[in-house]
Amino acid sequence: MNDAEQAEVAGSDGNTPDDGAGERKAPVRRAVPYWLSQVPYALVLSTLAAGIVVVAAAYFKRGPAIIAGALLLAATFRLVLPKDWIGLLAVRRRWVDLLTLVTLAVLLIVLAWVAPQLSS
Structure with missing residues (x-):
């Protein structure tokens, strides 16, 4: 799973994705134009x-x-x-x-x- 897919999953279910090493990344927040x-x-x-x-x-x-x-x-x-x-x-x-x-x-x-x- 690439970074874009992880960000999409994080945004959809509210959980932060696992980077594979057991650490959770911060949720990705879209910037407002x-x-x-x-x-x-x-x-x-x-x-x-x-x-x-x-x-x-x-x-x-x-x-x-x-x-x-x-x-x-x-x-x-x-x-x-x-x-x-x-x-x-x-x-x-x-x-x-x-x-x-x-x-x-x-x-x-x-x-x-x-x-x-x-x-x-």
Whole structure:
């Protein structure tokens, strides 16, 4: 059995293949393509852009709420996705990123709540 067949067996049943000398090799994990790991980042950026467009249209309550939603989406991605899938959303340690994103989201929600509605 060659290395490719051993990797396929390891991936299919969860066991690590034996190399013949009685030692088990580490399971082979497929790398995520770079462009696919940037999808969560692109989703967060597009939501942020939508919030900025809404603010530019003079909706000062809805815009920050959408931006806060984008920050909460980024925090959710940072919490649940593995390191290979997070892409550019991983800036610092996980807990620092989560604390920063959630704090900014809460502050923007408070801002959206107390801001006067200027458009009619």
